[in-house]
Structures are given as C-alpha cells and as structure tokens.
Amino acid sequence: MKLLYFAWVRQRIGVGQETVSLPAEVATVAGLVDWLRTRGPGYAEAFRDTRAIRCAVNQEYVEPDQPVSADDEVAFFPPVTGG
Amino acid sequence: MAVRVQEADFDVGAELAALTANNHRVGGVGVFVGVVRDTAGGSAVSGMTLEHYPGMTERQLAAIEAEAAARWPLEASLIVHRVGRLAPGETIVLVACASAHRQAALDATAFLIDWLKTKAPFWKLEETADGECWVDARESDDAAAARWGR
Numbered sequence A: 001m002k003l004l005y006f007a008w009v010r011q012r013i014g015v016g017q018e019t020v021s022l023p024a025e026v027a028t029v030a031g032l033v034d035w036l037r038t039r040g041p042g043y044a045e046a047f048r049d050t051r052a053i054r055c056a057v058n059q060e061y062v063e064p065d066q067p068v069s070a071d072d073e074v075a076f077f078p079p080v081t082g083g
Numbered sequence B: 001m002a003v004r005v006q007e008a009d010f011d012v013g014a015e016l017a018a019l020t021a022n023n024h025r026v027g028g029v030g031v032f033v034g035v036v037r038d039t040a041g042g043s044a045v046s047g048m049t050l051e052h053y054p055g056m057t058e059r060q061l062a063a064i065e066a067e068a069a070a071r072w073p074l075e076a077s078l079i080v081h082r083v084g085r086l087a088p089g090e091t092i093v094l095v096a097c098a099s100a101h102r103q104a105a106l107d108a109t110a111f112l113i114d115w116l117k118t119k120a121p122f123w124k125l126e127e128t129a130d131g132e133c134w135v136d137a138r139e140s141d142d143a144a145a146a147r148w149g150r
Helices: A007-013 A029-037 A041-046 B012-020 B056-071 B102-119 B139-146
Strands: A002-005 A017-019 A054-057 A060-062 A073-077 B002-006 B028-035 B043-052 B074-082 B084-086 B091-099 B122-128 B131-134
Touching: A002 A007, A007 A041, A007 A073, A029 A041, A029 A073, B002 B056, B012 B028, B012 B074, B012 B091, B028 B102, B043 B074, B056 B074, B056 B102, B074 B102, B091 B102, B102 B139
Parallel strands: A002 A073, B002 B074
Antiparallel strands: A002 A017, A054 A060, A054 A073, B028 B091, B043 B084, B043 B122, B074 B091, B122 B131
8 A cells, every 4th residue: 555644744754655565454544544553653643633634545535434455545644735 | 727736936927818818708817826925823934835745636626626617607717836945925826717707707716716725735834933834724714615615
C-alpha cells in the first residue's frame, strides 16, 4: 500500500510517502490508523487526535469506515487551507 | 473549463483575455484574486509556502469546476492556484467565470473559491517572527462553503 502524508502530518511522521505491507487485520481506514500509531512516536503524535486529520483513498475523501486494500493509495493530512 | 497548479507567477489580465477570446456570447466575467497578506492574527507574516497533493488537487479542482458548470450557465471558467514559496503581495489564486449575464458569473465565482477553500488539498505554512506555523482551517470557511449546499 502506498501511503502519503502532507503538512504537519508529514512533519510529525518524518516522511512524505512510504510503501507498506498491510497486516491482514487491517481492513478499514480506522484500522490502518490504529496500526500506524504503533509504528513509532512520530506516528503516534501525528494520529493522536484523528478529528484533526482528513483521509483520502485513491485521491477521494473518505470516512474512517472506508475499506482499504493493498492496491490503494491512502493519504492523511490536516483540514485544507488553500485559496 | 481549465485548472492549473503551478509555482510560476502569472498575468491575471492575460489569463482573463484568453478566457473569453473570440467568445462573444460572454456578457460578464466574475473574478476572484487571492493575495498573500502580511499579517495573520495580529502577527507579521514574511511569507508562506503552499504545499499540495499532486494529482488529487487537479482532480478536486476539476470536480469543483464541473459542479459550477452544472449549476450555472457558464461560457468558460478558470482556476489557477500557485504552490511553493510566496511573499506578501504575491498572487495565490485566480478564479474566473464567464457567462452571458453577471449574476451567474459572480455567483459561480464565489461558489468556486468557497468550495476550493474547503475541498482542494492545499496547505499553507506561514513564516512569522515566532517561526513557521501551519495555518488552521477556519470554521468561517466551512460555513461559507456550506451555504451553497451539496
């Protein structure tokens, strides 16, 4: 699975993107976040308050109950501030 | 119907001229130009860096533009958004909508910038005397986008 991080999510985790092998028990965005939190203090800090984070799967906004699979591109980022 | 994301500055006048060139059905053009301010919440801002999600940004902008075209009788529309480092006074974004009559042009322009602010994946990192700071999303922007419904 390809993971992308932007803005302060990227800064806290320390990389902008990575490719991971999805554990079998991860089936949704919420499950993915729970697993990512265990990968280190930067991840735990980035995902401490998930209300402050938005998620896109294959470049479309999704909710935490969205299913995910190994072929997906999943991005985590703060609420957007363009314009 | 066009969207562009770019680091380079651009000429608003030239963009508007190209938008309506040879289309004499156009009776008016609504325009919004976003500019970098030198203050934020009382602090001086010396510049900002705009980050985005390449690919998703263009898809979201195209979807927003298609939504505007479905709601109003537009002859043409354009969104140009800059990324990278910008200094106070520099142009961040241009939104323009051309229509036969002014109300559609003005309303569609307001709709595009309101939806862009809450849906297009851009993030602003401001430079202040206290250091760099990610700009927080504003509830007033959500309210502005919500007034257009879904």
